[in-house]
Amino acid sequence: MSERLARIEWDALPHFPHERGDDWYWVLGIIGVSSAIAAFILSNVLFGILIILGILVISIYTGLEVHEPIPFSISQAGIQVGDTTYPYAKLTSFFIDREHRHGPHLLISKPDGIDNILIIPIPEDYLDEIDETLSYYLPEEHLEEPLQNRIMELFGL
Numbered sequence: 001m002s003e004r005l006a007r008i009e010w011d012a013l014p015h016f017p018h019e020r021g022d023d024w025y026w027v028l029g030i031i032g033v034s035s036a037i038a039a040f041i042l043s044n045v046l047f048g049i050l051i052i053l054g055i056l057v058i059s060i061y062t063g064l065e066v067h068e069p070i071p072f073s074i075s076q077a078g079i080q081v082g083d084t085t086y087p088y089a090k091l092t093s094f095f096i097d098r099e100h101r102h103g104p105h106l107l108i109s110k111p112d113g114i115d116n117i118l119i120i121p122i123p124e125d126y127l128d129e130i131d132e133t134l135s136y137y138l139p140e141e142h143l144e145e146p147l148q149n150r151i152m153e154l155f156g157l
Contacts, residue, residue: 008129011069012121020062028059072120074133079108081120086110093141094134096127100145106130107143117146 032055039048
């Protein structure tokens, strides 16, 4: 019981860093500008402006090289991701994906919000401790990474 009460803490990057070459930015620019031109030709100026703003935001965000690790912890109070704590009462199940393409990941199902599965990278050293601790508080259920995450990773976002 004392092991379940211990706090497990680690730091990890929020997502796997992608290598983007100059070609990635050229493709982004060509698709964005051509889509905006098509919107302007079809008399949809507002949508064209929205496309241009979206392309600018994506290029600025992906150009940032600073990706700070986020602190994660599991304790009696719940699961903490950065400054946000998710109490066990608001979570439904968990799954440890040991065969994830970027190393082991913890998938946690929560019933509210658009993003209803938390995906947390975990170090291999803590796999058994995390599994034992979460099994005490939550049922284990097979969960899959959402399709939108795979699509965003495919596009290098």
